[in-house]
Amino acid sequence: MNLNAPGINTYNEKPLHAALKHWYAQPGARLEAPIDGYIIDVVQDDLLIEIQTGSFASLKAKLRDLVQRHPVRLVYPIPYEKWIVKLPQEPDGKSTRRKSPKRGSVVELFAELVSFPRLLAHPNFTLEVLMTQEDEVRRFDGRKAWRRRGWVIEDRRLLDVVARHRFDTPNALAALLPADLPAPFTTADLATALGQSRRLAQKMAYCLRETGIIEAAGKRGRAVLYMASL
Secondary structure: OEOOOOOOOOOOOOHHHHHHHHHHOOOOOEEEEEEOOEEEEEEEOOEEEEEOOOOOHHHHHHHHHHOOOOOEEEEEEEEEEEEEEEOOOOOOOOOEEEEOOOOOOHHHHHHHHOOOHHHHHOOOEEEEEEEEEEEEEEEEOOOOOHHHOOEEEEEEEEEEEEEEEEEOOHHHHHHHOOOOOOOOEOHHHHHHHHOOOHHHHHHHHHHHHHOOOEEEEEEEOOEEEEEEOO
8 A cells, every 4th residue: 555645745634534544545555646637545456536524515526527537436425323522621621422312324424515516427427425432522602602502623543434325326316205105105104204304305306416316396285296217
């Protein structure tokens, strides 16, 4: 493994991103390697692996360009289980750690996939979702994050990878539709079946419609009805 490959300054790299780079890198891999004017997280043989722990929007142009010449895998971690670690507010204080009751779901990928759902149709593009166990480290900043009573997320730290879901064609997304959906269905029906927010269900419906998995089938009041495409 070439850990000294030329690349961007990783001084400010977050722990989760760094850990996943090393988790993916096999012997012979190059990290932070320059390819076609871009810096790639991991280059394994001819595969370019980009790890994104935040918004997909910033990668849109980069990925659309790279897939024209290279196989590209975009990796997105979702915390299946996480522990909240609060750093001490005082110099002589102690950190606290507790397990969050919430569990992540693979369908959370649609919150970001709205940036480029049609890219899944490109033969050189693959999306891989990792379900992880993580520590979410928070620090107190009374000027910010009023919803968390002043606690802001400082870091995410990888503990383990518990599952991998790979999507290499739009049809692979169809498996994420709940089996008990009515036909036709609204995004409210989808949200209920998934146990997720209406907003996420709307983003999922948009992605599935853009990739041809579902199609509009009229309206019920103001709500759009959807059916699986034939």
